Amino acid sequence: MTTTWRGPTRPYDLVKEFVAALGIVALLTVVLAAVFSSPDEHAVTLQDWARADPHDFVATAAGELAGTTTSAGYGPPYTAEGESQSIGFLHLEQWAGTRIPVRPADDFVIGPLTATPHDTPVTAALAAWNGATADGRTAWASAYVDALAKAKDGDPAAVAPGDYGPVPALSAGLLALASGGGLDAAAVGAPATTPSGFYGTDSTRSILFLADGAYLDDLAGARHLHGDQWGMMNETGNYPGQPWLWLYSFWYQVPPFTGAWEANADAIIWGLMMVLSAALLFLPFIPGLRSIPRRIPVHRLIWRSYYRRYGRSTSRG
Amino acid sequence: MSSPPLDATGPQAGAPDVAGPPPSGWTARLRARTLDTMSAEDLLPDRQPAYVASWIYVFGVATLAALLVVLVTGLVLAAAGPDWWHVSGVGHFVNSLHLWSVEIFFFVMVVHLWGKFWMAAWRGHRALTWMTGVLSFLVSIGAAFTGYLIQTNLDSQWISSEAKDGINASGAGAFWNVLDVGQMMLWHVTLFPLGVGLIAVLHVLLVRRHGVVPPLEAPAALDVDAGARLDADTEGRVSLP
Numbered sequence: 001m002t003t004t005w006r007g008p009t010r011p012y013d014l015v016k017e018f019v020a021a022l023g024i025v026a027l028l029t030v031v032l033a034a035v036f037s038s039p040d041e042h043a044v045t046l047q048d049w050a051r052a053d054p055h056d057f058v059a060t061a062a063g064e065l066a067g068t069t070t071s072a073g074y075g076p077p078y079t080a081e082g083e084s085q086s087i088g089f090l091h092l093e094q095w096a097g098t099r100i101p102v103r104p105a106d107d108f109v110i111g112p113l114t115a116t117p118h119d120t121p122v123t124a125a126l127a128a129w130n131g132a133t134a135d136g137r138t139a140w141a142s143a144y145v146d147a148l149a150k151a152k153d154g155d156p157a158a159v160a161p162g163d164y165g166p167v168p169a170l171s172a173g174l175l176a177l178a179s180g181g182g183l184d185a186a187a188v189g190a191p192a193t194t195p196s197g198f199y200g201t202d203s204t205r206s207i208l209f210l211a212d213g214a215y216l217d218d219l220a221g222a223r224h225l226h227g228d229q230w231g232m233m234n235e236t237g238n239y240p241g242q243p244w245l246w247l248y249s250f251w252y253q254v255p256p257f258t259g260a261w262e263a264n265a266d267a268i269i270w271g272l273m274m275v276l277s278a279a280l281l282f283l284p285f286i287p288g289l290r291s292i293p294r295r296i297p298v299h300r301l302i303w304r305s306y307y308r309r310y311g312r313s314t315s316r317g
Numbered sequence: 318m319s320s321p322p323l324d325a326t327g328p329q330a331g332a333p334d335v336a337g338p339p340p341s342g343w344t345a346r347l348r349a350r351t352l353d354t355m356s357a358e359d360l361l362p363d364r365q366p367a368y369v370a371s372w373i374y375v376f377g378v379a380t381l382a383a384l385l386v387v388l389v390t391g392l393v394l395a396a397a398g399p400d401w402w403h404v405s406g407v408g409h410f411v412n413s414l415h416l417w418s419v420e421i422f423f424f425v426m427v428v429h430l431w432g433k434f435w436m437a438a439w440r441g442h443r444a445l446t447w448m449t450g451v452l453s454f455l456v457s458i459g460a461a462f463t464g465y466l467i468q469t470n471l472d473s474q475w476i477s478s479e480a481k482d483g484i485n486a487s488g489a490g491a492f493w494n495v496l497d498v499g500q501m502m503l504w505h506v507t508l509f510p511l512g513v514g515l516i517a518v519l520h521v522l523l524v525r526r527h528g529v530v531p532p533l534e535a536p537a538a539l540d541v542d543a544g545a546r547l548d549a550d551t552e553g554r555v556s557l558p
Contacts, residue, residue: 004528005366005528005529005531007366007367007531007535008366008367009364009365009366009367010364010365010366010367010369010370011363011364012362012363012364012365012369013363014361014362014363014378015361017375017378018378018381018382021375021378021379021381021382022382022385022386024379024382025379025382025383025386025418025421025425026382026386028417028421029386029390029414029417029418029421030414032413032417032420032421033410033413033414033416033417034410034413036413036417037409037410037413038409038412038413038416038417039470039472040402040403040409040412040468040470041470041471041472042403042470042471043469043470043471043473043474044471044474076485076491077485077490077491077494084486085486092486092487092488093485093486093487093488093490093491095488096488096489096490096491096492097491098491099491099492100490100491100494199499201497201498201499201500201502202494202496202497202498202499202500203477203496203497203498204494204496204497207474207477207478207496208478208496210474210478211478216474216475216478219471219475220475225475225476225479227479231475231479235465235472235476236471236472239416240420242461242462242465243423244423244427244458244461245458245462248483264486266482266483266485266486266487267486267487269483270483270484270486270487271487274487277451277455280451281448281451281452281455282448283434283439283447283451284439284443284444284447284448285444290437290439292434293434293435293436293437293533294437294533296435297533298435299435299436299437299532299533299534300534302371302373302432302435302436303368303371303532303533304371305370305371306367306368306370306532306535307532307534309367310367310535312534312535313534313535
C-alpha cells in the first residue's frame with residue numbers, strides 16, 4: 001500500500017539533487033584526503049618487539065611458559081582455563097565454548113623453538129622441558145617470572161641465581177629467534193584454527209602473543225589508544241577515528257564499569273549496547289520515547305517555512 | 318501434453334485491469350507485493366509535498382551519495398589488494414579517499430537520523446522505513462569497524478586486540494574472530510557492503526512507497542490511505558479534513 005500526500009506540492013528534481021550531492025561529497029572527499037591524508041603506522045612485528053624491548057619479550061615468553069599471561073588465563077574462546085565474563089546468569093562467553101583453541105606455552109614458545117634448528121643449549125633445554133612434569137615446568141617458569149620481576153630493569157642478565165630449569169635458555173632462544181625475524185614466519189604466525197600455516201590469513205596467535213607483552217600496550221598508550229583514553233574509537237595520529245562508537249567507548253570511562261562492574265564490564269556494556277540498539281530500532285513502538293519529538297518541538301524549526309505559509313493545526317497532529 | 322487453459326481474466330486475455338480474485342502463485346504474489354505497489358511516478362516523482370523544503374532533507378540524499386563514494390573507493394582498494402596502499406602513493410591516496418568518505422557518510426547519516434527522529438518520521442505506515450534506516454546505520458558501524466581491523470598496520474593490531482574482549486564477552490567472538498584478519502577482510506569487502514547496500518535499497522524503496530512524512534501539526538495533512546489507520550499505532554496522528 002502506498003501513501004499519498006493530497007496537499008500542496010512543489011517541483012522537486014530528485015535526480016538533480018542526487019547528482020549535485022554526489023559531486024559535492026566527492027569533491028569534499030578529495031579535498032579532505034589531499035589535505036589530511038590517512039594514518040598508516042606500520043604493523044609491529046615480533047622482531048621489532050624483540051629488538052626494541054628484549055627484557056619485556058623475555059618476561060612475556062617466561063610468562064607463557066608459567067601460564068601467567070593474559071592469553072594463558074583468558075578462558076573461552078581461546079583456553080578452557082580462565083574466568084569468562086557474564087551478565088548475571090548469562091554466561092555467553094562460557095556457553096560459546098573454546099572454539100579458537102590456543103595453547104600459549106606450546107604455540108608461542110615451545111612449538112616455534114622445536115620447529116627451528118637451534119644450538120645445543122636450546123636443544124638441551126627443549127629436551128629438559130619436554131621430559132619434565134607439568135608441575136615441575138610451572139615451578140621453574142614461575143620462579144623465573146618472579147626473578148625477572150625483581151631484577152633491575154627486568155634484565156635477564158641481572159636475575160638472581162635460582163632453580164629455573166631450562167626456562168632461561170628457552171626464553172633466550174625465543175628472543176634470538178624473534179630478533180632474527182624467524183618467529184614472525186614460524187608457528188606463532190600460523191592460523192589458530194587450521195592445521196597448515198602456509199597461508200597466513202589468521203593473525204590470532206600473533207596478536208595474542210604481542211598483546212601479552214607490555215610493548216604494544218606502551219605504544220598504544222603513547223598514542224592515546226588505551227581503553228580508558230576512549231581508545232576503541234581512536235586511531236593513531238590526529239584523525240577522527242570512529243566517533244560513531246562514542247557511546248560504546250563512553251561506558252568504559254565511567255562507574256560502575258570502572259569499579260564494581262569492571263570484572264564483567266565488557267559483557268555488560270555489550271548487553272547494554274544491544275538493548276539501546278534495539279530501543280532505537282523499535283522506537284516507533286515504544287510509548288513515551290516515540291512522543292519525544294512531539295513534546296520537544298524541534299520540528300517547528302525543520303518545517304518552519306511550511307508552517308509560516310500554511311499555519312499549524314491546533315489539533316494534536 | 319496438453320496446455321493448461323488460458324485464464325480469461327488474466328492479462329493474456331487483454332482484458333481491462335479489473336478487480337478479480339487475489340493473485341495466486343508465487344510469481345503473482347511477489348509481483349503484487351512489489352511491482353504492483355508502486356507506479357513509476359511513485360518511484361521517481363518530479364514533485365514533492367510543499368513541506369519538503371528544508372536543508373534537513375539534503376542529508377538523506379547526501380548519505381546515499383557518500384555511500385556511493387565509499388563503495389567506489391573501496392572497490393579500487395579491493396581490486397589492488399590489501400597491501401597496495403602501504404607501498405603506493407596512489408594507493409595511500411585512495412585509502413585516504415576511502416577513510417574520509419566514510420567519515421562524511423557517517424556524519425550525514427547521523428544528521429539524517431536525528432532529523433528523522435525530530436520529525437517522528439515513523440508516522441503513517443513508515444515504521445519499517447525507520448527500522449531499515451536504523452538497521453542500515455548499525456550494519457554500517459560493523460562495516461566501518463571491520464575496515465579498521467583489516468588495515469594491517471599498528472591501528473588494526475591494537476584495535477583488534479582491544480575489541481576482542483568485548484566481542485568475546487558477548488559470545489560472538491567464538492564465531493566472529495576479530496583477530497583473524499582473513500575472516501574480517503571477507504566480511505568487510507563482501508558481506509557488510511552487501512548488507513548495507515541491500516538495506517539501503519529497501520530503505521529508499523520504502524521512502525518512495527510511503528512518501529516523505531508530513532509535518533506534525535499540519536493543518537490539512539492528507540497523508541491518505543495508510544496514515545489515519547497506522548497513526549493509531551504509532552501515535553503520529555495527522556489531521557484529516
